[in-house]
Amino acid sequence: MKFRASAFIKMLVVVLSITFVLSVSALPADTEKGRRRVVHVLEDGTGAVIVQTAPGKVVTHRGGSITLPCRFHHEPEDIDPSRIRIKWTKVTDALQFEDVFVALGRQQRVFGKYRGRVFLEEAGPGDASVIIHNVTLDDYGRYECEVTNDMEDDTGFVNLDLEGVVFPYFPQVGRYKLNYHQAEDACKQQDAILASHSQLHKAWLEGMDWCNAGWLEDGSVQYPISHPRDQCGRKDTPAGVRNYGYRHKEDERYDAFCFTSKLNGKVYFLKRFKKVNYAEAIKACVRDGSVIAKVGQLYAAWKFQLLDRCEAGWLEDGSIRYPIVNPRARCGGDWPGVRHLGFPDKKFRLYGVYCFRKKIEEVSGVIATTKSPMKNRSSLITNSTGSA
Known part of the structure; x- marks a missing residue:
């Protein structure tokens, strides 16, 4: 002091x-x-x-x-x-x-x-x-x-x-399994940090709707609701960022809200003739001179690269996801976002893979601020259960 x-x-x-x-x-x-x-x-x-x-x-x-x-x-x-x-x-x-x-x-x-x-x-x-x-x-x-x-x-x-993007995160072991410190580590493992209240509030203003409570960097637990419904705290309650207050960082468990920003590299869907399991997906990215992408990197690519791919692929945490900028019926709904298909069996389930290739030389940004090309399309709308 x-x-x-x-x-x-x-x-x-x-x-x-x-x-x-x-x-x-x-x-x-x-x-x-x-x-x-x-x-x-x-x-x-x-x-x-x-x-x-x-x-x-x-x-x-x-x-x-x-x-x-x-x-x-x-x-x-x-x-x-x-x-x-x-x-x-x-x-x-x-x-x-x-x-x-x-x-x-x-x-x-x-x-x-x-x-x-x-x-x-x-x-x-x-x-x-x-x-x-x-x-x-x-x-x-x-x-x-x-x-x-x-x-x-x-x-x-x-x-x-x-400038960046907020995304909800829970690990393969399931929802509401993370204390504060585990949530902090989980975000870092996905190339992100725990989001602040102001970052979550901004994401809500842009349309974010998520029905599961998650840790924020100040130790509070909150969640954003754009479309009130009975499954998410009653339909007659107003839209907004719901706040559970400051919770016990060691004993209580929730999901996490993570924040990531622009990448020093590129995420891409690896084009292959056949789908692969998780271990094969890792090797495929390495053979292509890259590494398997993290969840935060896929969100950053969706936000800043405008990555739009209607094909599900493995990510580093064992989840299956795909990014949609321009919604269409056959690609999971009417809203842009990163679709999440869960954590399938790593050995027997076959999918594509998203890889991340880092730039050889980092190019410093300018001091002036930069507007995101996704300003009007940065919504993450989910269904009533909170799953993407």
Whole structure:
């Protein structure tokens, strides 16, 4: 937990009636994508430092690059730059922080998984922004920018969002078999992370309808209902994201809602003359210079590649699925989505296979945000039992 003296100092400033004028030129509401605000500060030379960060959130995708905007102003203006400390941390919980980057003058340090990916933007005096390259799923979240001089410090927050897709997941052992930690591992095994409430809510707004409750990253258990029905909490209840609240992470068991983003590679259906069992499917992808695809990779391909294939195929977890962008009667219903046919016998049941081939060289994304080509077709509608 962080304790700062700045609040006490500012209180003294008010009590002593020291003039403080802060004028902000506001931007319109469409600045949600992370553009900076222009800040004009008039002070009396008390040594104060004022930090301004991005309104709303900044958005990118996995593998891209993004700037976390943060600017500061301090008095007196001629303070030695080597005495200014810039520190970035990620807020991992209400009272927990993960160190990302710190700079004191010319000395800089990057921590842990951010090494080699995070750099100070250095776009002139007062710029404390950092650039994150090769963004990962785990980079999603809330960041704190703290600037400190000899007299005082101030902080601001930046929310980093990722374009992606939410999908429900349960393992071969069946529904409601995962505690929180097992759900977290299950999503990671499928090239994903546990979804946040805001990600699930956005998926519901886009039409997601799923009748089974699942863990979210904050430890709550929820599920989205677009079409109320008796099998899913009564037909006369309103549509929305149903919330069971925060549950016991070790003892209680549910499914999981996972989130994944753009791929550094391509998912494809391997064309073969005959169908294969699970073991043969793995070997077939390897012979083709690929690996068998994970569930999260198939969802990402459906969302970003617009992969549309009306042929069922093996995936790495032993499930059989296929992606539909343009619904038609012979391909499982009237809605786009990834169809799930369950977990058949791996030895005796024969299907096609979906493979994943990673790009040889990763291409960094641009700092500007990107709109998904599936904006109006990202629904995942299920039947009354919650099965795809």
